[in-house]
Amino acid sequence: MRKAVKNIDHNSPVITIRDLHKSFGDYQVLKGVNLDLYDGENLVVLGKSGTGKSVLIKIISGLLEQDSGTVNVLGHEMSEISQKELRDLRLHIGFSFQNSALYDSMTVRQNLEFPLVRNKKNLTKAEVDHAVESVLDAVSLSQTINQMPSELSGGQRKRIGIARTLILQPQIMLYDEPTAGLDPITCDEINHLINEVQERFHTSSIVITHDLTCAKQVGDRVTILLDGQFKRTGTFEEVFDTDDERVKSFYDYNFIQ
């Protein structure tokens, strides 16, 4: 089902990218990318394998440096950021990676406590407990608190992974292929969760996916990375209402609910 239209304030970007270029040797991956992520929106980034979606996310999170152009994240210009500022900034960015595995030898509670104990050292035990219970409630898995990851389904592990990210109360969420490898019903649940996270935690999110059902269900806006640039950006319907064969073929090869 198509996501309901949400009013987004287009005057308050949390990420602004202008004329971003990135090459590896002679291979130009990003060739003048422009992008805004507005406060409180879910922006879906579509693109075939190898088009540079992960490179873009790595530049946004300071794991890779751009060759040229500007990347501003929560008011920080990434080419000028100090190591200390970068460490602090990363606490405001939540990563939900495809393989963001849980620690198998730790219970769900211990997995969730881990980022807090490491990054917010002066919290009391009661505050940590409260934070753990609150994020578990947000992902509707309170009953799993004492379970081991091996006792959870793939979808549940994905939800706990998202909860572990949320525990640091990020302003920006970066989801890399959130529905990859999940069955359609579990995909549906994860898409709902992404929208719930947006509402409950007021996050602004970039969702990288090949899954058009996911794009339709979670995206306030959708954009497609083609030949190193975002060629089409808008609502799901606006993006696919085109005669551009490259966009049409992307649509035609996807099963969509």
Ligand SMILES: Nc1ncnc2c1ncn2[C@@H]1O[C@H](COP(=O)(O)OP(=O)(O)OP(=O)(O)O)[C@@H](O)[C@H]1O
């Ligand atoms: N550190 C690196 N060194 C050299 N080449 C790289 C590096 N990182 C990425 N690339 C190249 O950049 C291109 C884009 O890679 P990227 O991982 O961003 O693709 P993607 O769009 O995320 O693909 P997928 O959907 O398969 O994950 C690829 O050709 C890749 O080989």
